[in-house]
Amino acid sequence: MITYTSIIGSAAEPRIADLLHSLEHHGRVDYVTLAADDIKRHRLRARTQRGDECGIALDRDMHLFDGAVLRLDRDAALVVRTEDTRWLRLAPRDAAAALELGYFAGNMHWKVRFGRGALEIAVKGALDDYLQRLAPMLADQRIRLANEVSDGREHHHV
Template sequence: MILVEKSLGNLGDAAWAERLEGATIDLLELDQWQAQRNRFRLKTKAGTEVAVALERNSHLHDGDILGWDEATRTAIATRIHLKEVLVIQLDALLANPAETLARTCFELGHALGNQHWPAVVKGTTVYVPLTVDRQVMASVMKTHAFVGITYDFRPGSMVIPYLAPHEARRLFGGANATPHSHVAAVLEPETHQHVDAQGQTFSHSHDTPDPGQKHDHDHDHVH
């Protein structure tokens, strides 16, 4: 077992790239939840046990080098599997009157909240982790057609360097759950629709009950 209290460098560093040419890279594979922890114990693909004990409020990054054996020319490095992120740009809104700016931001917040999607705001950029199928999230944004707002999807590895540890935990820490999405649709009165993580649509109606009759059903929401 090896104890890791800090990384030695990163596979992307020029000095290490040259040093590791022809070397064996033993990967410690982490999902996006494990990557936000600063203390854990896992085995590499080759079976080496690694105990990670980083400083508080620090975490590993994709490609971090955790160990290097000069004799065998073997390095232990991280591979972090992050989901994509919906990146929403608001900077074009700043040219609008304050009333328009406030209304659009409120409507965007309402739309994201209605889907129960977590989000992180940095400056004029909003980051939303993919908690349902990418096409479902794109459909929601297209349906609302916010004027002055642009969006695209980016790999999580491109986003995480811009986030503080607590922001990364919010963005990636809970995104492995299986939530659902509400997509606007034309339905009969007292009917609404759900879309699950696989993009399947379910509709059900709410019949008007008799006075005093209880209406009840379960809605499993993941926050």
């Protein structure tokens, strides 16, 4: 297992992008896709798209990001990708239900955002886990699913 201890640069930098493009034509670029929580970590183990296990051990002043290049030489490259956050949109029936939902989401330590008269919850893991916890409020219609899970670019019906 190779452990990467530094970030070479960004895949968006013109010089690096040109090198990656060339390596990609020869099938020599691999990717490691990290969840939103993992991208914040400085030390972790991960599996690349090709199935290779790798370690990441960065100094505290270095931060992973989408497009971070961990390896770049004439033989191969390794680039970090981030998973898109999926958002569960819930619409409360009234102000009381909105307060209850907000209180509940806070107690669950769920990451939320507000928009279009709804509370959106960042889905980390299985959607069914969230729906089970929300089942009592959904069952008596204090809240309703706004019928979509969004990743910021597209919407998926649930």
